[in-house]
Amino acid sequence: MNNKPDINLSNIRESGPQPMLSKILVSACLMGKPVRYDECYASKGAEKLHHLQGQGRIVLLCPEIAGGLPTPRAPAERVSDQIKSQTGENFTNAFIHGAEQALTLCLNHNIKIAILKENSPSCGSDFIYDGSFTGTKIRGSGIVTDLLRANGISVFSEHNIDHAIDLANQ
Numbered sequence: 771m772n773n774k775p776d777i778n779l780s781n782i783r784e785s786g787p788q789p790m791l792s793k794i795l796v797s798a799c800l801m802g803k804p805v806r807y808d809e810c811y812a813s814k815g816a817e818k819l820h821h822l823q824g825q826g827r828i829v830l831l832c833p834e835i836a837g838g839l840p841t842p843r844a845p846a847e848r849v850s851d852q853i854k855s856q857t858g859e860n861f862t863n864a865f866i867h868g869a870e871q872a873l874t875l876c877l878n879h880n881i882k883i884a885i886l887k888e889n890s891p892s893c894g895s896d897f898i899y900d901g902s903f904t905g906t907k908i909r910g911s912g913i914v915t916d917l918l919r920a921n922g923i924s925v926f927s928e929h930n931i932d933h934a935i936d937l938a939n940q
């Protein structure tokens with residue numbers, strides 16, 4: 771008599787643990803948080819990001835707030851490695867501190883992809899303002915983006931959300 775239990779291996783494989791989908795760091799102002807210098811948000815965020823947020827895969831951060839700056843605050847722009855406000859204050863240390871907080875979050879959550887707000891002296895990935903406070907954009911990136919990229923994290927703007935999500939889902 772054969773007393774071996776009838777084990778169906780294919781069922782076990784199908785019901786086994788699912789691979790964990792990776793998280794994405796996102797600028798808080800892109801998801802409706804009123805954290806900008808003017809106490810506004812940049813966007814309420816794409817539907818796709820809200821869907822990922824429902825899955826617990828979105829980590830929100832405003833690096834400037836994390837770095838200790840208040841809201842509202844004077845607008846600031848990047849010139850070389852310095853961040854100057856329109857009212858003449860030097861915000862560089864706060865911006866660097868915020869960038870370090872962003873990197874720490876990424877390391878803690880094993881994040882390899884970030885979607886950050888374009889044109890910001892912290893979060894910009896392809897363009898920033900030129901430091902003249904005249905609304906002139908130049909090719910460049912923000913302090914946070916530079917630090918994340920230097921540590922192997924891919925940074926995209928709100929204009930490349932689909933591509934960023936595709937990479938995060940791989």
Ligand code: SF4
Pocket residue numbers: 797798799800805806807812831832833834835887890892893
């Ligand atoms: S620092 Fe980044 S998240 Fe914060 S308001 Fe500026 S662009 Fe948005």
